[in-house]
Amino acid sequence: MKKLPSTLPNMLCVLTLISVIAAGALAYVNKMTAGPIEENKARTLAEGINTVLSVSDAQVQQTTEVEDANGNPVILYATDKGMAVQAIDPNGFGGTLKVLVGFSDEGAIKGYTVLEHAETPGLGAKASFWFQKGEKGDIIGKNPGEKELTVSKDGGDVDAITASTITSRAFLRAVNVAFHAYAGASATDAQSGASAQQHAKAAPPQGEE
C-alpha cells in the first residue's frame, strides 16, 4: 500500500485520529486500573500505620493535613490505637526523606518507618533500621517533647549512622517535625494545653556541613 502524501489535511486528520484513539484507550486502561491502584495505596498506608504503632488492626478515624514551620506538608492520621504522623525533611543527603512516626499518648515514639528516601545505598539508606529498637541509634521510646532529638555530634543523645551524619540529622529533623505536629494536634484537642503549646513552636534551624 502506498503511503499517504504529506498534505496538510492528511497530516491533520492522521494526528487527530491517532491522538483520539490513544486517549480513548488510555481512559479505558485508567478506568480498569484505578480501583487496584487505590487499594494498593490504602494497603501500603495501613501497613505503615500498623508498623509504627506496633499493632495489627489500627483504624484511621481522622486524617488532618497541616504545614510545618517551613511550609512542608505534614499529615496526621488519628487512629483508635494512637496517632501516626507523616512528615518530610527536604535536606537529606540525596533529597527528600519521608517518614511515618507513631506516637504513644504521652508523646513517646512507638515506632517509625521511612516511606521515601534517596540516600546512598549502604550508608544513609541504613536509616530504615538504624534507629529501630535495639539498634545503635535506637529512638524508640524517646520523647522529643522532653528533649529535642539530635545526633550526639550536635549535643544530642542519638548515635548518628556511621559516615552519614547529614542523613541522620535530616531523619531526626523529620521526626521532630512529626512530633511538633502531633503535639500541636493534641494541644488543639485541649488535652494538655501548656506543655504541648511549648513544643509546638518551630524546630530550630540546624547547620549543614
Next chain:
Amino acid sequence: MNYLKILWNGILKENPTFVLLLGMCPTLGTTSSAVNGMSMGLATMAVLIFSNLIISCIKSLIPDQVRIPSYIVVIASLVTALQMFMQAYTPEVYKTLGLFIPLIVVNCIILGRAEAFAAKNGPVESIFDGLGIGLGFTIALTLLGGIRELLGTGKLFGATLYSENYGMLLFVLAPGAFIALGYLIAIVKKTAKI
C-alpha cells in the same frame, strides 16, 4: 527474512546495549540489582513489542512528515498504560523503577526500532524484532545488574553469596555502573567478534 535470524540479530548482533549503545540512561540508572535490571528490561520489551506491532500495522496510513509525532503518541500511550498496570498489579517493582518507567517514552531503542525496522517491515517480523531487541536489552540489563549487585552487596537476585561488609559500595553507585558497563562492552566485543 527468517524469524530466528531477526531474533538473534536483536539479542547479539544488534544488541541495543552492547552494540548499538542505545538507551544508556535506564541502563545505568536502574541496574543497581539484577532484579531491577530485569524488571526494566521486561518493561521495555513489552512496550517495544506492542509499539513495533502497532507502528508496522499503521505505517502506510501515516504521512511521512508527521511520522515522528505519530510514533511518539503511540509509544507514550503504551508506556502510560504500562505504568498504570504496574502501579496496579506490581506496586513493589513500580516503586523501585519509579521515574524510569515514564522515561521509556524517550528511550532511543523504541523510537529507533520504530524508525529502522517497524516502519519498513510487516507486523510479524516487527513483533520478532521487538522480542529480539527486548530480550537483548533484558539480558544486558540483568547481566549488568547482577555484576553490580554481586560486587557491591555480595548478593545475587537477593540471595547472599558473601558478607555485605566485603562488598564494594562503588559498584552500587553511579561510577560502578560506568565501570561495569565499560568492561562488559569490551568483553562482549572481544568474544562475540562483532
